[in-house]
Amino acid sequence: MNNKTAYPKAWLFVLPVVALVAFNALIPLMTVVNYSVQETFGNNVFFFEGVKWFEEVLNSERFHASLLRQLAFTGIILAIEIPLGVAIALTMPARGIWASVCLVLMALPLLIPWNVVGAMWNIFALPEIGLLGQMINGMGIDYNFTQQPMAAWFTTILMDVWHWTSLVVLLAYAGLRSIPDAYYQAAKIDGASGWAVFRYIQLPKMKRVLTIAVLLRFMDSFMIYTEPFVLTGGGPGNATTFLSIDLVKIALGQFDLGPAAAMSLIYFLIVLLLSWVFYTLMMRDEEQ
């Protein structure tokens, strides 16, 4: 069957999609590429600079510090949210009215606009008036997230865990519910312990959804902007200045278009690379 008919007009049918992708992805990306290799002093006058901005960004201590903070933040929230999400999903009822109640409760944090989450936690954690701030200080611990870097980190991580663990829970729960009863029954007959059931049945069956959960949480947390911006504004000092916050400072605060564009591209490549690494690692056994 190799007698394909050439039909040149077919290109017309894919044209709308090509145009759409070009306008919402390719053209803006190319603009950034364009900025990243040029210098401007205003008046719409540009000079070609080659890879100067890339070298500058890659060698800047400020970028290193933001990247390190970002990696630490993402590492911590993944280490908390993935196991916690799986643990909660395991304890949720499989069916009945309580299953629905749990699901709705779990979905609630995901429905709140991100800047509202930031504002909520800002007020919640204020040492003078916030419930959380008052409680922690009431326990005799000196806590003020607007002044102490550790407290700022603690609050930001707690906020992210509150906001996003639900996503992991919902995905893990969906994975768990797709396991047929026969697996549990067979395990019972085989004399498997609760841990063995988790290790050899539940975890392998959740693998695909957990891969998605890790990828989503990685990408989202690596690009986090709104919530810490509203909560801490990147402070105190630069303590919670993650990559996105730093990027906005450079691009819109200082209006350094060239370095900001170069940083955007490096940022994008890091996200792409790490996502690929995660995906490859988690899907490694799938091929065999």
Add this chain to the structure above:
Amino acid sequence: MARISLQNLRHSYLDTPRAEADWALKSMNMDWSDGGAYALLGPSGCGKTTLLSIISGLLTPSEGRVLFDGEDVTDIPPDQRNIAQVFQFPVVYDTMTVYDNLAFPLRNRGMAEADLDKKVREIAAMLDLEDTLKKRASGLTADGKQKISLGRGLVRSDVSAILFDEPLTVIDPHLKWILRSKLKELHQRIGTTMIYVTHDQTEALTFADQVVVMHEGTVVQIGTPVDLFERPKHTFVGHFIGSPGMNVLPCTLEGATPYFDGIPVPTEHPAPGNGGAERLEIGVRPEFVSFAEDGIPVEIVRLSDAGHYQIVDLRHGEHLIKLLAPEGAELPSEAAHIRFDPSHTRIYADGWMMG
């Protein structure tokens, strides 16, 4: 090895069953002898899987007791009951190799690796799984996976019964036959009690020594395949077993002789009286209906060729009767008469065989 007895067993999935229909299993007493090959046969929803789960211990019956060799195991969990079960969809532990899958039940019971290795290899050889021992179980075909499920039961030397819940459902037709013969062979070799749930009569009749036919939560007949064919105790068994199923026609009794639509039907199994039944019927299989000079007048409605025989649909008034004729047999023209073989014509009162 064990004899399994069910005493006054009843089960309902409802907390407070009221009507008779609320019971998924109606009251039953039954003995499964040690080393037997049994098939539990019935349509979907007849309670056969419920019964199997009660025997395996995955389900605790609402009422009654389950005894293994006279010992009450009703409240003992499945892993301590010494049974193995193969499910409809193959259950394998995906991340493990075939070897580890087979070793899993033994490891859970703390067997030493050296003994375990010997046992696993022995069972793998029995099931023709030797070449795949090092492979990941998830990569096997459905029949390979089903063999692993079975193997996990066979490796345990303490298993007294192996239960099968429609194990061939997802197997390709040409492999079904091979796997079924393998099961039969294994049963002869190891002599463990096997209980095989299915809705496929061919599977049941070829596998089992004793077939247990279930209908609406009740066991309607236990017997050899020949029993079920020649002496169906209930009209349901007559319908369900055989292709096409038994003809069931309303009748009246005058003395001991049944009459169908005013025509006497001779039988070697006369009824001693109607026993107060509301409904009296004659049951005769299509195999034992033949054309005759006189008897019941019928007209031929349709003829279907089923290979080495033909199925003739006949009509007498509003009643449809099926007849099996040999391939290429000369059929009478429109107006014909049929007779029933008296030795295979039976009378049923409210569905149950009389005499």
